[in-house]
Amino acid sequence: MIVEMRKSATQEEVDGVVQRAKSLKLNVQLNVGTDKTVVALLGSNTGQLSSGIFAVLPGVASVTRIMKPYKLASREFKAMDSLVSINGIEIGGERVVVMAGPCAVESEEQLKNAARAVKNAGASILRGGAFKPRTSPFSFQGLEEAGLELLEEVSKLYDIPVVTEVVDTHEVELVSKYAAILQIGSRNMQNFALLNAVGKCRCPVVLKRGFACTITEWLTAADYLLAGGNSQVILCERGIRTFEDSARFSLDICSIPVIKKSSHLPVIVDPSHAAGHYSLVPAIARAAVAAGADGLLIEVHPNPREALMDGAQSLTPSDFTRLMGELDKVAKSIGRYIQP
Ligand code: PEP
Numbered sequence: 001m002i003v004e005m006r007k008s009a010t011q012e013e014v015d016g017v018v019q020r021a022k023s024l025k026l027n028v029q030l031n032v033g034t035d036k037t038v039v040a041l042l043g044s045n046t047g048q049l050s051s052g053i054f055a056v057l058p059g060v061a062s063v064t065r066i067m068k069p070y071k072l073a074s075r076e077f078k079a080m081d082s083l084v085s086i087n088g089i090e091i092g093g094e095r096v097v098v099m100a101g102p103c104a105v106e107s108e109e110q111l112k113n114a115a116r117a118v119k120n121a122g123a124s125i126l127r128g129g130a131f132k133p134r135t136s137p138f139s140f141q142g143l144e145e146a147g148l149e150l151l152e153e154v155s156k157l158y159d160i161p162v163v164t165e166v167v168d169t170h171e172v173e174l175v176s177k178y179a180a181i182l183q184i185g186s187r188n189m190q191n192f193a194l195l196n197a198v199g200k201c202r203c204p205v206v207l208k209r210g211f212a213c214t215i216t217e218w219l220t221a222a223d224y225l226l227a228g229g230n231s232q233v234i235l236c237e238r239g240i241r242t243f244e245d246s247a248r249f250s251l252d253i254c255s256i257p258v259i260k261k262s263s264h265l266p267v268i269v270d271p272s273h274a275a276g277h278y279s280l281v282p283a284i285a286r287a288a289v290a291a292g293a294d295g296l297l298i299e300v301h302p303n304p305r306e307a308l309m310d311g312a313q314s315l316t317p318s319d320f321t322r323l324m325g326e327l328d329k330v331a332k333s334i335g336r337y338i339q340p
């Protein structure tokens with residue numbers, strides 16, 4: 001951390017910064033220039049230290065971080081790529097893993113038709129929400145436990161593991177009984193109580209990016225899960241809110257190579273929630289694979305026109321099947337594959 005003193009800072013104020021740093025067991029390097037003094041604070045934990053501790057001291061002009069606030073999710077902490085394994089399916093390896101299914105579990109028939117379609121097209125994980133985080137309390141909130149039971153039944157019937165969202169700390173145990181992978185949604189990325197609860201369980205987890213969060217905040221949220229002892233963390237880029245309103249969110253394609261550089265965790269992409277419309281999904285999905293995503297989370301509905309939610313962004317089974325063929329070609333062109 002670098003503390004830049006004001007030009008007018010007195011020797012006493014510089015000493016105040018040095019004393020505060022020493023009280024925190026940090027090493028100090030003083031750079032006394034002709035105009036002003038710069039204090040470099042050195043220590044292994046400066047990334048986790050609040051910069052406000054120094055910003056508040058008299059005579060301080062600015063405090064700049066050098067270390068990132070996240071630790072366990074960083075490449076410095078673990079150089080090798082982490083692999084997350086679900087029933088023998090590895091996420092973070094050469095294979096680009098596709099998770100697909102409806103936004104929400106609506107009925108037995110809907111889920112069975114979706115599962116059959118996505119499995120036949122080559123998806124290896126079935127998605128479907130039983131607990132839905134909705135902007136309005138008057139919107140369909142999901143089938144809740146009845147939805148989890150349907151997910152379990154259909155998962156067994158078609159021999160396909162399931163990813164489903166958990167929205168409340170009190171439901172972590174319940175949802176992890178039914179799901180192979182828990183999903184923490186965009187709106188809950190910084191729900192620290194939920195992160196702590198999921199960190200304590202040993203179920204793999206997809207951590208979606210908060211739509212108003214930086215990559216640094218996202219990786220720091222992942223640290224909550226890792227610090228709790230849950231090492232099976234998969235990041236999911238799903239678009240952020242920008243001034244651009246021609247798609248539902250702006251997919252930050254840059255985040256994929258940035259994550260690969262900064263973190264050892266696998267990262268997948270959800271093109272559906274970024275797009276908001278089915279016509280945009282294939283191009284975004286292909287771009288994600290080309291950019292190095294380890295997997296995709298795609299909404300597919302047997303009959304999008306009848307969907308209770310997110311029908312506009314859901315692919316039909318035939319569009320999804322066509323897309324899977326295209327994705328396989330993109331994956332192969334960069335030395336990866338979709339279909340074994
Ligand atoms: C979802 O995957 O159904 C979902 C609600 O996504 P997000 O949290 O990214 O909005």
Ligand code: MN
Pocket residue numbers: 103104273299309310
């Ligand atoms: Mn959805």
